[in-house]
Amino acid sequence: MPTPLDHEFAGAVAAAADRLAAPLTADPEERPVGVTHRTLARRVKTLVAAYRSPESALHGSGRAVAAATAHVGALWAAQTATGLFDGGDNVQSPPDSAFTVNDVCDAYVLAAAAGPELRGVAAALAEIAGAAAASLRTGGVHTPNHRWELCAALARLHRSFPDDRLVDRIGQWLAEGVDIDADGLYSERSAVYASHVSNPSLLLLADVLDRADLRDAVERNLTATLDLIRPDGTVETVHSRRQDQDHPFPLAPYLPHYRLFAIRTGRGDFGRAARRAAAGGIDDPTLLAETLLTPDLRRPLPAPAPEPLPRDRYLTSSRLASRASATAHSVLYGGSDVPGHRRIRSGLARNPTFLRLFAGDAVLDSVRLSRGFFDLGPFRAADMRRLSGNRYRLTETVTAAYYQPLPPDRRRDDGAYRIEDEGRFSAAMAFPDRPRDEVSHTTGVEADLREDGVDLRIDIGGPRVPWALELAFRPGGLLTGAVPLGAGRWCLTAGPMTYRAGDDEIRVEAAVEAGEPLAGPDRGDVLRYDPGQDHTLAGGTDATTGNRVLLGGHGPHTLTLSVRARRGPHPPADPDDPPMTTSGTKG
Numbered sequence: 001m002p003t004p005l006d007h008e009f010a011g012a013v014a015a016a017a018d019r020l021a022a023p024l025t026a027d028p029e030e031r032p033v034g035v036t037h038r039t040l041a042r043r044v045k046t047l048v049a050a051y052r053s054p055e056s057a058l059h060g061s062g063r064a065v066a067a068a069t070a071h072v073g074a075l076w077a078a079q080t081a082t083g084l085f086d087g088g089d090n091v092q093s094p095p096d097s098a099f100t101v102n103d104v105c106d107a108y109v110l111a112a113a114a115g116p117e118l119r120g121v122a123a124a125l126a127e128i129a130g131a132a133a134a135s136l137r138t139g140g141v142h143t144p145n146h147r148w149e150l151c152a153a154l155a156r157l158h159r160s161f162p163d164d165r166l167v168d169r170i171g172q173w174l175a176e177g178v179d180i181d182a183d184g185l186y187s188e189r190s191a192v193y194a195s196h197v198s199n200p201s202l203l204l205l206a207d208v209l210d211r212a213d214l215r216d217a218v219e220r221n222l223t224a225t226l227d228l229i230r231p232d233g234t235v236e237t238v239h240s241r242r243q244d245q246d247h248p249f250p251l252a253p254y255l256p257h258y259r260l261f262a263i264r265t266g267r268g269d270f271g272r273a274a275r276r277a278a279a280g281g282i283d284d285p286t287l288l289a290e291t292l293l294t295p296d297l298r299r300p301l302p303a304p305a306p307e308p309l310p311r312d313r314y315l316t317s318s319r320l321a322s323r324a325s326a327t328a329h330s331v332l333y334g335g336s337d338v339p340g341h342r343r344i345r346s347g348l349a350r351n352p353t354f355l356r357l358f359a360g361d362a363v364l365d366s367v368r369l370s371r372g373f374f375d376l377g378p379f380r381a382a383d384m385r386r387l388s389g390n391r392y393r394l395t396e397t398v399t400a401a402y403y404q405p406l407p408p409d410r411r412r413d414d415g416a417y418r419i420e421d422e423g424r425f426s427a428a429m430a431f432p433d434r435p436r437d438e439v440s441h442t443t444g445v446e447a448d449l450r451e452d453g454v455d456l457r458i459d460i461g462g463p464r465v466p467w468a469l470e471l472a473f474r475p476g477g478l479l480t481g482a483v484p485l486g487a488g489r490w491c492l493t494a495g496p497m498t499y500r501a502g503d504d505e506i507r508v509e510a511a512v513e514a515g516e517p518l519a520g521p522d523r524g525d526v527l528r529y530d531p532g533q534d535h536t537l538a539g540g541t542d543a544t545t546g547n548r549v550l551l552g553g554h555g556p557h558t559l560t561l562s563v564r565a566r567r568g569p570h571p572p573a574d575p576d577d578p579p580m581t582t583s584g585t586k587g
Contacts, residue, residue: 009278009282036087042285076124085100194225198218262302363474375424472546
C-alpha cells in the first residue's frame with residue numbers, strides 16, 4: 001500500500017523552491033557574480049531539488065541543470081586552496097564553510113541519484129566536498145552551535161564518502177556533551193541557532209551515527225519551545241544569549257522539525273506547532289530538498305492536540321516564567337548574564353526587558369526600569385525566585401565604590417600603578433589594593449502573573465537617584481489616559497491609562513505606596529530610558545521603540561502597577577484549528 005502524501009504541503013514546499021529557482025533559470029548559463037559561497041550552495045541545492053521534484057515547475061528541466069552547473073562553477077571558483085571559503089568577518093572559517101559544505105553534500109546526494117543529466121553537477125560537488133574535508137576535520141570553532149554544524153558537515157561527508165577519520169573527529173566534539181540544560185534549552189538559549197543549526201545538525205548526526213540520544217535532545221528542545229511560542233506566532237527570545245534577544249523570531253524555521261517529530265511520534269502538540277509554523281505560508285526554498293532527503297516530511301500530520309489553557313511554565317535555568325490564558329499571555333524574565341559579568345558582551349543575555357504581555361492585537365512588548373545610579377544601566381535581575389503559584393520576585397543590587405589611599409606597602413615612588421578594571425571603568429589606580437567605600441542600590445520587583453494580566457510591586461532602594469519605568473506598546477493602537485511628550489513618548493502620573501488595538505486593550509494603573517509623587521511631564525531629565533555607559537560610551541543604545549509610556553521620579557520608592565488585559569469579540573476560529581481546553585497546567 002503506498003505511503004499517503006500530504007499533497008497540499010508538498011505543493012507549497014515546491015512552490016517556495018520555485019520562487020527562488022525559477023528566476024535563476026532565465027539566463028541559466030550566466031555565471032553568478034558577487035554572490036556569497038553560502039548563497040551559491042543554497043541555490044545549487046534548491047535547483048537540484050526542483051529538478052528532482054514532480055511537484056516543481058522545473059521538474060526535469062534542462063534549464064535547471066544549466067543553472068545548477070553555472071552556480072557550481074562559481075562555487076568551485078570561490079573555494080580557496082585550503083578547501084575553505086572566504087567571506088564575511090570570519091577569515092578561512094571552518095564553521096562558516098561547514099554551512100556551505102552541508103548544502104553541497106545534500107545537493108550531491110540528490111544529484112548523484114538523478115541520472116546522467118546531473119552527472120557533471122554531482123562530480124563537481126564531490127570535488128568541492130572532498131577539497132574541504134581535511135580542513136573541516138581539523139578545524140576549530142567560535143561558538144557552541146558551531147560544533148554541531150561542523151559535525152553535521154563531517155557526517156554528511158562520511159555518508160557519501162566514507163572515512164573513519166571523520167567519524168573519529170565527530171566523536172571528539174560529541175564527547176564534550178551536547179549543551180542542553182534540564183529545561184531543554186541549548187546553552188545559547190537562541191531560537192535562531194536552535195532552529196537553524198543545533199536541531200537540524202543533531203538530527204543529521206542521529207541518523208548518520210544511529211544516535212538516539214541526539215534525537216532525544218532535539219525532541220526535548222522542541223518540547224521546551226512549545227512554551228515559548230507567543231500568541232503572535234513568534235518564539236520568545238528575551239532570554240537568548242545571541243543576536244535574536246533584541247528581535248522577534250518567527251516560528252516558521254521550526255516547521256520541519258515539529259512536522260517530522262509529529263509524524264514519526266504521533267505527538268499532537270507537535271502537530272499543532274507544525275500547523276502554526278506553516279500558518280503564514282511556506283517561504284523556505286531549501287525545504288524542498290529536505291522533503292526529498294527525508295520523505296517522512298511529506299506524510300500527513302497527525303491530528304493536532306488541543307492547547308490547554310490556562311497554562312504556566314517556569315524555566316529555572318533561564319529564569320523565564322510565562323502564563324497563558326484565553327485573555328492574556330505574560331512573560332516574566334530575570335535571567336540576565338550582565339549582573340554576574342558586569343559588562344555588555346556578545347554571547348551574554350543582556351536584554352533589560354523583564355515583562356511582556358499579549359492581549360490579542362494589544363501588545364505590551366517591553367517593560368524596563370532605568371536607574372541613574374553611577375551610569376550602571378537599567379535593572380537586570382541577578383536573582384529570580386518563585387514565591388508561590390505564579391508569584392515571583394526579581395532582585396538586583398548594584399554597587400559602586402569610592403577608593404581610599406593605598407596602604408603604605410602598596411605605594412610606588414614612581415606613581416606607575418597597573419591599569420585595573422574596577423567594574424565601571426579602568427585606570428592606573430591598582431584598585432584591588434585600595435580600601436573602598438561602597439555605595440549600593442537595590443531594586444526588587446514582585447510579580448503576580450494572573451489570567452487577565454500582571455500585578456507588579458516595585459521597590460527602589462538606596463540613595464536618592466532618578467529612575468524611569470518604561471512601558472513600550474506595539475505600534476498600531478490608540479493610547480489614552482497618559483500625557484504625550486512627543487516622539488512616540490507619553491508620561492503617566494496617575495492612572496488609569498489604556499492601550500487599545502482593534503477590539504483588544506491593555507489597561508495600566510499605577511500607585512505610589514512610599515516615596516515622592518511621580519514626576520510630571522515637564523521632567524524630561526527623569527522621564528527617559530538610560531541604557532548605561534556600556535552602550536553610551538560607544539555611541540550606542542539598546543533602547544526599544546514603539547509607543548513608550550514612562551513613569552519616573554527620584555527614589556527610594558515603592559510603586560504598584562496593575563496591568564490588565566481585555567479581549568473583545570473575535571471571529572470564530574478556523575475549523576481546522578484545535579479547540580482550547582480550560583484545564584491543565586504545566587509547572
